[in-house]
Amino acid sequence: MADLSLAEQYTLRALTGRIVGEVLAGVYGVPSLGLVTNQTYICASLVGAVEAAFLAGRGGLGRVTSAITAKPEDAAAAVAGLAGADTVMLAYGGEADGEANYALTAAFLEAAAGAGLEADLFFHVRIWAPGFVEKAAASSRQVADYLMDRALGAFGFDLERGVFVFHAVEVEEGGKVFSEPVLETPLSLEHAELLRRSL
Secondary structure (H helix, E strand, O other): OOOOOOOHHHHHHHHHHHHHHHHHHHHOOOOEEEEEOOOOHHHHHHHHHHHHHHHHHHOOOEEEEEEOOOOEEEEEEEHOHHHHHHEEEOOOOOOHHHHHHHHHHHHHHHHHHHHOOEEEEOOOHHOOOOOHHHHHHHHEEEEHHHHHHHOOEEEEEEEOOHHHHHHHEEEOOOOOOOOEEEEEEEEEEHHHHHHHHHO
């Protein structure tokens, strides 16, 4: 991330948020969307972009809800605030390091499982790519069982081919996670270059 200015970080999240919000609203047909993130400026900009694109894609008729978990202890309140959302996107990344984002991911999934949050889950690439979902499921039988009963998705990207890739995700016994690409959408040259420089 050091190769991008803060302004470029915001542009990258606007471009990413547009694609994710449009796909969730249009292709996935999500009626209401909840987003949970950490307390960083970059993640906040992504969440705002996803919400705006989602609402535009739903013709202003969708519903969005946001929750912030600055620390793992905030997870239960976040889960309660997202009740009623059809799909919840976990959007941890930004300025926080992997260890902090994994702790937030695991705590949220534990709280969601404990509360029986009735929502499908969708994972940001910074959660999906490092294997945080599989690690949390393998570490907790309650989380694994909960995820087995949910429709799950994630997104990543393939810079060689210039596409965003959306995946269907399944969790099986023992917390083993499998994914299958289900949709690709093209990246603009600007988006691809910013992603390349952010890695």
